[in-house]
Amino acid sequence: MASLKTISKLSARRQGRPAPELIFGDLWTYDPAPETADPKLKARYELFINGRFTAPKSGRYFNSINPANERKLAEIAVAGPADVEAAYRAAQKAFDTTWGKMPGAERAKYLFRIARLLQDRAREFAVAETMDGGKPIKESRDFDVPMAAAHFFYHAGWADKLDYVAPGRRIAPLGVVGQVIPWNFPLLMCAWKLAPALAMGNCVVLKPAETTSITALKLAEIIQDADLPPGVVNIVTGAGETGAAVMGHPIPAKVAFTGSTEVGKIIMRSLAGTDKKMTMELGxxxxxxxxxxxxxxxxxxxxxxxxxxxxxxxxxxxxxxxxxxxxxxxxxxxxxxxxxxxxxxxxxxxxxxxxxxxxxxxxxxxxxxxxxxxxxxxxxxxxxxxxxxxxxxxxxxxxxxxxxxxxxxxxxxxxxxxxxxxxxxxxxxxxxxxxxxxxxxxxxxxxxxxxxxxxxxxxxxxxxxxNTYNKFDPTSPFGGYKESGFGREGGRQGLLDYCRLL
Amino acid sequence: MVGDLMNAGPSASFRRLFDEVGPVDAVGIEERVAKYTTRSIKKSAKLWGLRMAVTMVDLTTLEGKDTPGKVASLCQKAVHPSDDSTVPPVAAVCVYPSMVRHARRALGPGAKVRIASVATAFPSGQTALMTRLAEVRAAVADGADEIDMVINRGAFLAGEFARVQDEIAAVLAACGPATLKVILEVSELETYDKIRAASFLAMGVLRPGDFIKTSTGKTTLNATLGNNQVMLEAIRDFYLDTGMAIAMKPAGGIRSAKQALQFLIAVKETLGDAWLNNKRYRFGASSLLNDLLRQIEKERTGAYQAPYYFSEAAESY
Incomplete structure (x- = not known):
């Protein structure tokens, strides 16, 4: 075996000579390949309350900017306290009259419908997501949008099998939940938050991040098209003040937050002493x-x-x-x-x-x-x-x-x-x-x-x-230890965070 | 005693070779190459890639029914792939040793298109070493510029690495000035770990400018983006460690222009510009050439031509 020639023997001969280098130059450059699908943006986005797009009582709007070129994409409504109040009342009514009483198999039909409509409009959503948030189109096209649809599909499948979420126990929905999501995966975080909550029979008031509201509001269009009963999902937009109003409102039985540890701690402090359930997915x-x-x-x-x-x-x-x-x-x-x-x-x-x-x-x-x-x-x-x-x-x-x-x-x-x-x-x-x-x-x-x-x-x-990294799947629970938060999203464990055990 | 155990027999050499070159994770390598398939190559970049691919083709016929006539028409096609005179000739023709002299007669001495021949009892390699060496010498004497040899997979899988390497060295000596391409026959090695190890085994005795090659084209699974990537990374690591630039030839299973562009993207993003030429990268293929021509014509005219303009069958060259 002594005769086997391998790298170490050959490289020893190189001592003292300049190190070889690879050339990644411009011999073969790729031509621009822009994705050209129409994102179908509106000039102005209103709040989505009680199944309708509604002008804000605050009367105020802010600009959503494309970070790739600093151009304005659309105007987004600012939800004030009165708007958040209206959203929660609509959610409570929907829970009491329609969604909370509906058999799981019926709720599943709506969730399947949302998932399919999202797939139908996948390219449009991918372009909108990329323009609004700045992420490469190959990621929004191959990851964000298909994964968002997968979350709705997965949880639709659970909606009529909830007796098996907690074996030996009976479960019930929490009621109304308030959710605040971050700007890094705007549409996907909507799906992570909405799908388990809805499958379990809860109604939702959700606030997307200030810089990335557009795909959440486009998802509201799909929710309308899917004929979801009014008030089951309400989407209110705005900055930190709106978020504080959503988290601090007395109606929600639970608040779910994904964002920075700093803001998570502020929310936890403000809700200390209340009987609200919380899940936090932080830094x-x-x-x-x-x-x-x-x-x-x-x-x-x-x-x-x-x-x-x-x-x-x-x-x-x-x-x-x-x-x-x-x-x-x-x-x-x-x-x-x-x-x-x-x-x-x-x-x-x-x-x-x-x-x-x-x-x-x-x-x-x-x-x-x-x-x-x-x-x-x-x-x-x-x-x-x-x-x-x-x-x-x-x-x-x-x-x-x-x-x-x-x-x-x-x-x-x-x-x-x-x-x-x-x-x-x-x-x-x-x-x-x-x-x-x-x-x-x-x-x-x-x-x-x-x-x-x-x-x-x-x-x-x-x-x-x-031996891999950043792998996600709706079936796999995701969440943190220590100051990265608590509660899980995805899988059976994620559903448990949206129900009461009786 | 411990020393004896460490140095004894095939298992020790097996362990040492694999420790030195490191493992390959199959899931990871396949994820990496999947990203090449999502690259979007348009317009002038596409045309450049297609033309480059034409110049890299080793136009191949390896059939029991090959005749001097078939080889002559293959040589014609190689020199003059299309009636579009801007299309360059391919890199080489690749034929069995008995056809080398016919190819030389068709191409003439000192032709730009080179003659490659699959010697060493292709595709199995299961004859005595003396017989294989004699075949190589005969092919070179008949005018072959390049020899495509197969490694002794039986010896490799039995862990007799030194024997595999010694045989490659012997074939190399028999080649004289002819370029050597070492076929690993990746589908018989099966795992990416073994493909990587075999690549290093071959490169350890090759000269700069010699090739390692994926397959004979005679088994079920031939060149894939995955095994191409493993071999490109081996070439890169070997080059950065030793300064010796080994060339690469995927062969078998690359039939469409789209696939060829994906392989070139892998070359560009793994080895860089210095490997984007036919001295450092080749495609062993037959039907690929006409699809490249079809796509070049499409880029030129903006429309796909009727299927009968460019035959899918390599038979019809």
């Missing part, structure tokens, strides 16, 4: 852990997917890379190589991998945190890429030589910024991974099955992905 600072025996190229792909998916606007983003020291240099070199072929730019181009940052405020926050990383001495790498002149963009960024005390290792950046740390032993990896206020998700990359099982029991995270 994260997930560790993506690469062992030396991992399939490295696939791990690099998982790192890319973990942090650059949706510009890193993902609460479960793998924003801390923990890499085993023996392979750290190789992984970082491969990662930099891979980043050179990422395409940043117009979100509507089908070949774009990284789109626009959702808002000016978010861009400022990312920029500030990246500055702090440089100031605290971490090594910055960004591939050469030309960003569009107009719009809010940030290049894919990694920091090497990060330690647990850096701000970029502790705070949620919510952008395309990866902090790379190293570890020596599995115990150190677990210790570093768990040394955070958050506990939403984690990733483990190793060829060793037993290590995956051991790590997944020791990591304090709601989801642990093994």
């Amino acid at each position: 994260g600072k997930a560790a993506n852990i690469i062992f030396d025996d991992a399939p490295l190229d696939q791990a690099v792909e998982g790192i890319i997917n973990g942090i650059f998916f949706n510009q890193g606007h993902v609460c479960c983003a793998g924003s801390r890379l923990l890499v085993h020291e023996p392979v750290a240099d190789r992984v970082i070199a491969k990662l930099k190589q891979r980043m050179k072929v990422l395409r940043v730019g117009d979100p509507l181009d089908k070949n774009t991998d990284i789109g626009a940052i959702n808002s000016k405020e978010q861009l400022a926050r990312i920029t500030a945190l990246v500055k702090s990383g440089v100031k605290e001495g971490a090594g910055l790498f960004q591939p050469a890429c030309t960003l569009p002149a107009k719009g809010w963009y940030f290049p894919p960024t990694i920091f090497t030589g990060v330690s647990m005390s850096h701000r970029i290792a502790r705070e949620e950046i919510f952008g395309p910024v990866l902090s790379i740390l190293t570890f020596r032993t599995p115990e150190e990896a677990v210790e570093k991974a768990n040394n955070t206020a958050y506990g939403l998700s984690a990733g483990v990359w190793t060829d060793k099955g037993s290590r995956i099982l051991k790590m997944s029991t020791e990591l304090k995270a709601g989801v642990v992905w093994a």
